[in-house]
Amino acid sequence: LGECLGKGAYGSVFRGFNTQTGESVAVKRIKLKALSPSDTERLMDEVTILKRVRHPNIVCFYNYHLDARYLHIFLEYCEGSSLEALYRKFGVMAEPLATRYIVQILEGLCFIHDRGIIHKDVKASNILTTKDGSIKLADFGASSEANRPDQSTIGSPYWMAPEVIHLQNVDFASDVWSLGCTVLELLQARPPYADLSPVQALFRMVNDLHPPFPEKMSDAGDDFLRRCLQQDPKHRYPVRRLLQHSWLTSARRKVGERGSGVYLQYF
Numbered sequence: 001l002g003e004c005l006g007k008g009a010y011g012s013v014f015r016g017f018n019t020q021t022g023e024s025v026a027v028k029r030i031k032l033k034a035l036s037p038s039d040t041e042r043l044m045d046e047v048t049i050l051k052r053v054r055h056p057n058i059v060c061f062y063n064y065h066l067d068a069r070y071l072h073i074f075l076e077y078c079e080g081s082s083l084e085a086l087y088r089k090f091g092v093m094a095e096p097l098a099t100r101y102i103v104q105i106l107e108g109l110c111f112i113h114d115r116g117i118i119h120k121d122v123k124a125s126n127i128l129t130t131k132d133g134s135i136k137l138a139d140f141g142a143s144s145e146a147n148r149p150d151q152s153t154i155g156s157p158y159w160m161a162p163e164v165i166h167l168q169n170v171d172f173a174s175d176v177w178s179l180g181c182t183v184l185e186l187l188q189a190r191p192p193y194a195d196l197s198p199v200q201a202l203f204r205m206v207n208d209l210h211p212p213f214p215e216k217m218s219d220a221g222d223d224f225l226r227r228c229l230q231q232d233p234k235h236r237y238p239v240r241r242l243l244q245h246s247w248l249t250s251a252r253r254k255v256g257e258r259g260s261g262v263y264l265q266y267f
């Protein structure tokens with residue numbers, strides 16, 4: 001294993017090398033001794049889901065290896081950084097750039113939702129970029145199949161949908177709320193309610209009509225966010241309908257012209 005690329009709740013991610021193809025890979029290494037039986041089950045569920053989701057805008061799963069000490073998951077290596085790292089380095093994103101990223105995130109979400117899978121942890125740190133600026137939805141550790149009742153509060157507080165906070169059933173609309181929070185995150189270089197503690201943020205999520213929007217926001221962008229951030233999940237647009245929203249019209253054309261790649265440029 002090479003350099004450590006990051007650390008998470010269950011283990012670390014390293015850069016590895018495929019000796020057969022000569023390509024770099026990302027290796028997620030989890031120490032089994034530290035896991036409860038339910039944690040182990042969830043990790044194997046993640047592997048099962050990753051096997052089903054091959055798409056240009058989703059990090060590719062290659063294989064896994066389980067031994068007495070570790071579970072290793074071998075994934076596509078993304079040469080760029082996360083969208084969170086980008087805005088931390090360069091600041092707020094202008095709408096034209098953010099929309100090009102959102103189009104690709106929605107393409108990935110459409111793919112998994114069509115296959116009955118809920119991501120449950122959509123946020124900028126879980127969205128990776130390649131060297132040409134393509135977007136890859138990553139970290140399926142919280143994901144689950146929609147046909148399995150789930151009233152857990154797995155996810156990240158500042159992106160968590162009201163129904164998740166209320167311990168009601170999670171569904172595809174919960175990803176839509178998190179996507180709306182991610183849009184706000186990119187446009188403001190911080191998640192909604194970032195100045196509050198997690199508990200305070202959760203309180204505001206369920207009691208405010210919706211999180212505060214940026215002051216300078218286009219009418220189309222404002223409408224897009226309102227379609228995502230409805231308190232009642234039944235009133236949120238599904239991802240495929242959001243993909244056709246007028247706010248994304250120009251971005252859909254430009255992403256289509258360049259394949260999935262986006263040239264990193266702050267407007």
